[in-house]
Amino acid sequence: MPGRRRPAASRSNALSQRSTTPATAPRTTNRCSAPVAMMRKVFTATVNGQSSTIFTAAFDQATGTGTYLALESFQAEIDGKSGCFVFGHSATTTGTDRLSPIFVIVPTSGTGELTGIAGTGELVVDPDGTHRLELDYQLPG
Incomplete structure (x- = not known):
């Protein structure tokens, strides 16, 4: 199957974060911290599914x-x-911008009927804050 860019979520319900469980991370007074969070996300539209996510960021509010x-x-x-x-x-x-985005499907991570999936993608953030996942993927066969 040839690769193609597919929106994985609709604009109306692009990414629904069900729960966030923050993990303990060291805090410092010089904004040099990178807290870690675990999340569960639900995607609906042309690609339906849910993800378990580990997330970390260094951010100056x-x-x-x-x-x-x-x-x-x-x-x-x-x-x-x-x-x-x-x-x-x-x-x-x-x-005010989004620099150096990276998105990759981890090679050989596919299971079931998605065994062998490969590709890249993009997490798009709309002006209203809606998150959309776009995949550019290939499946064997």
């Missing part, structure tokens, strides 16, 4: 500047095929 890193285990149905795969993503902002 005063200037809106920072960088985040996330790793997600995604249980999904794509093109009628079910399984799980892992993807990682990161980006930096200086408060």
Whole structure:
């Protein structure tokens, strides 16, 4: 199957964060901390599924500047095929932009009917704060 960019979530219910459980992280007075959180996300639209996410960021609230890193285990149905795969993503902002975004499906992480999935993607943040996951993927066969 050829690769294609697919929106994984609709604008109306793009990413629904069900719960966040913060983990303990060292705090300092010089804004040099990177707290860690665990999240569960639900995606609906052309790709349906849920992910378990580990998330960390270094962020300056005063200037809106920072960088985040996330790793997600995604249980999904794509093109009628079910399984799980892992993807990682990161980006930096200086408060008004999105710099150096990275998004990759972890090689060999696919299971079930998604075994062999490969590709990249993008986490798009709309002006209203809606998050949309777009995948550019290939499935064997």
